[in-house]
Amino acid sequence: MQDFPTYLLNFKKINLTIEIEAKAKELALLKLIQELKASKSGLSWFKNELEEKQNELRLKEEELQTKKIDMQEIREQISVGKQENFEKTKIRTMHQSLDNLDTEITIQSQRKAELCKYLETQRSMLACTPSVWPTRGWVSSKFGYRISPFTNEREFHKGVDISARMKTKIIAPANGIVTSVGKTYGYGNVITISHGYGMKTVYGHLHSPLVKKGDTVKRGQDIALLGNSGRSTGPHLHYEVHLNDVPVSPFRFILN
Numbered sequence: 251m252q253d254f255p256t257y258l259l260n261f262k263k264i265n266l267t268i269e270i271e272a273k274a275k276e277l278a279l280l281k282l283i284q285e286l287k288a289s290k291s292g293l294s295w296f297k298n299e300l301e302e303k304q305n306e307l308r309l310k311e312e313e314l315q316t317k318k319i320d321m322q323e324i325r326e327q328i329s330v331g332k333q334e335n336f337e338k339t340k341i342r343t344m345h346q347s348l349d350n351l352d353t354e355i356t357i358q359s360q361r362k363a364e365l366c367k368y369l370e371t372q373r374s375m376l377a378c379t380p381s382v383w384p385t386r387g388w389v390s391s392k393f394g395y396r397i398s399p400f401t402n403e404r405e406f407h408k409g410v411d412i413s414a415r416m417k418t419k420i421i422a423p424a425n426g427i428v429t430s431v432g433k434t435y436g437y438g439n440v441i442t443i444s445h446g447y448g449m450k451t452v453y454g455h456l457h458s459p460l461v462k463k464g465d466t467v468k469r470g471q472d473i474a475l476l477g478n479s480g481r482s483t484g485p486h487l488h489y490e491v492h493l494n495d496v497p498v499s500p501f502r503f504i505l506n
């Protein structure tokens with residue numbers, strides 16, 4: 251049987267390794283999130299990276315579990331050792347050290363669980379962010395103040411106009427729920443999708459909707475055909491993004 255001081259040394263080593271690895275992982279993940287925020291093209295890259303990191307965390311979790319089982323075995327060995335008349339103080343120190351390690355592992359596990367939860371939220375937010383173009387075409391009118399093609403006066407354009415051929419497919423740029431499908435004088439056939447996290451998108455001048463109110467949509471799913479309904483000067487999609495009920499530039503979220 252091994253000497254106790256060697257055990258002690260090993261436990262300290264395990265302890266330190268766990269702590270250092272956890273810190274390194276935390277830093278790497280924070281860096282990742284920052285990189286995503288800075289990057290405009292990293293959507294798919296981020297998704298892969300995120301899945302990889304989560305797998306790593308899962309493996310780490312299993313590793314911790316194994317270490318816990320190892321410790322239990324050592325504890326049992328110590329009990330045997332006790333019977334073999336090892337110094338009582340040494341045994342007490344050893345138990346104390348094991349308890350400390352136990353606490354450390356619990357704290358690290360909790361930290362990892364929090365990190366996983368945080369990543370899950372990030373992933374869910376990303377899935378609900380309108381981060382891709384809703385249709386293929388060219389931007390014929392930007393978000394912001396412009397001269398109205400109808401009144402020739404300055405007006406606030408609440409979205410972007412994407413011109414394309416009649417009946418071009420329009421896709422959901424993020425996961426969400428269709429909250430309205432209807433007709434108005436100005437926007438013609440309109441669809442509204444709520445994405446959660448205070449985000450909403452509006453699609454105007456549609457030829458025809460392909461979804462109905464209450465439908466759940468996934469990013470990339472066909473939701474309508476582009477048209478020229480309502481007050482429109484040619485086939486185009488009027489696309490709005492609202493954040494907490496305030497129209498914002500859709501370009502703020504588009505990553506592709």
Ligand SMILES: [Zn+2]
Binds near residue numbers: 407411488
């Ligand atoms: Zn428009």
